[in-house]
Structure formats: structure tokens, C-alpha cells
Amino acid sequence: xxxxxxxxxxxxxxxxxxxxxxxxxxxxxxxxxxxxxxxxxxxxxxxxxxxxxxxxxxxxxxxxxxxxxxxxxxxxxxxxxxxxxxxxxxxxxxxxxxxxxxxxxxxxxxxxxxxxxxxxxxxxxxxxxxxxxxxxxxxxxxxxxxxxxxxxxxxxxxxxxxxxxxxxxxxxxxxxxxxxxxxxxxxxxxxxxxxxxxxxxxxxxxxxxxxxxxxx
Numbered sequence: 001x002x003x004x005x006x007x008x009x010x011x012x013x014x015x016x017x018x019x020x021x022x023x024x025x026x027x028x029x030x031x032x033x034x035x036x037x038x039x040x041x042x043x044x045x046x047x048x049x050x051x052x053x054x055x056x057x058x059x060x061x062x063x064x065x066x067x068x069x070x071x072x073x074x075x076x077x078x079x080x081x082x083x084x085x086x087x088x089x090x091x092x093x094x095x096x097x098x099x100x101x102x103x104x105x106x107x108x109x110x111x112x113x114x115x116x117x118x119x120x121x122x123x124x125x126x127x128x129x130x131x132x133x134x135x136x137x138x139x140x141x142x143x144x145x146x147x148x149x150x151x152x153x154x155x156x157x158x159x160x161x162x163x164x165x166x167x168x169x170x171x172x173x174x175x176x177x178x179x180x181x182x183x184x185x186x187x188x189x190x191x192x193x194x195x196x197x198x199x200x201x202x203x204x205x206x207x208x209x210x211x212x213x214x215x216x
Contacts, residue, residue, distance in 0.1 A: 038176055040172060069092065119132070125193060127159040128159065159186065
């Protein structure tokens with residue numbers, strides 16, 4: 001693999017590739033382009049009534065792009081069920097550089113000033129590539145994801161790429177699509193414009209729920 005720069009990383013995303021490491025202490029990276037790609041259709045996103053109550057209660061303070069590297073490191077840290085991570089130091093350095101260039105974003109859930117959950121990803125046009133999320137309190141990552149989806153929907157985004165489909169994402173309406181269909185969606189999205197800051201930085205839970213009407 002040639003020296004991986006933020007610019008090369010963005011070109012890779014534009015063609016459907018993304019990098020991972022085998023382990024957090026492994027300096028090597030490899031490219032992936034799965035035959036079946038996980039996506040979360042923004043127009044079909046749905047949440048449970050219980051989660052909606054949590055969001056409405058404002059249990060968490062939501063922040064946008066204020067602790068990007070901290071979110072990445074929390075995603076890479078060992079936690080129950082996730083002893084190992086594909087996020088190594090090179091990935092942290094590269095994506096932090098993308099963030100500083102305005103090509104990556106995060107949503108953070110805080111409680112009493114402490115970071116309790118979050119999600120981060122990369123933006124290209126009207127495509128958002130969700131990379132990883134973490135939770136240190138019940139529902140923190142789910143709340144972060146919901147705020148992210150509301151922000152993407154309001155900003156005219158056309159694709160939320162989750163890379164792979166997990167049971168956690170399936171409950172929100174996530175699905176797998178063939179590589180060819182993904183490429184079609186990707187080309188359309190990256191050639192359109194998305195506004196990540198279309199919602200206020202401290203958008204309330206009620207405002208978020210007003211833009212996401214499907215519950216189960």
C-alpha cells in the first residue's frame with residue numbers, strides 16, 4: 001500500500017474502499033470493498049418508543065464536532081464484547097486530519113461534562129460514511145446515531161454508509177445491498193451537496209424526533 005494520506009483516503013472512499021487494521025496495535029492497514037455493503041436508509045430510519053422517550057428527556061447533552069479525537073479513541077478502547085479494535089494510531093491520525101480539513105464529523109453524548117457516547121464518520125458531498133460508535137451509558141450511542149440521522153436528513157444527505165450490517169444497526173432499519181447498487185448510490189451522493197450543519201449545534205431532542213417520525 002502506498003503512503004496513505006488524507007487525500008488518498010478520500011479518493012478511496014469515493015470509489016467504495018475503506019481501510020482497517022487487524023488490531024489496534026498493528027501498524028498495517030488493508031483495504032475493504034465488501035460484496036454486500038451495509039447502509040442505513042435515511043428515509044426508513046426508525047427507533048423504538050423507549051428510545052424516543054430517552055431522547056425527549058434530554059438525558060444527554062448533545063455536542064457536535066467538539067471532541068473528535070476523543071470519540072475515536074473511545075471507539076478504539078477495549079469494552080465489554082469488544083476487546084480488540086480495527087482502529088490503530090495511523091487511522092486516528094488520518095481521520096483527525098480529515099476532521100481538521102472539514103471532511104469528518106462526530107456527534108457526542110455527554111453527561112455532567114463527561115463523554116458518554118458518540119459516533120464519527122467521513123463526509124463526501126451528500127454521502128456520510130459512519131465509521132464507529134461507542135457507549136459508556138445506556139442508549140448513549142443510539143441517541144448519538146439518532147441525532148446524526150436527523151442532521152443528515154435535514155442537510156440533504158442521500159447515503160449513510162455503515163460498511164457492514166450488524167444486529168444493532170438492523171433494529172434501526174439498516175440493510176445490506178450488493179456492491180453494484182451501492183456504487184450507484186455512492187456516485188449519486190458524492191456528486192450532490194450535503195450540509196452537516198443544517199441543524200443547530202445544540203438541537204433539542206424534540207426537534208430531532210420531529211424530523212424522524214417512524215417509531216416501533
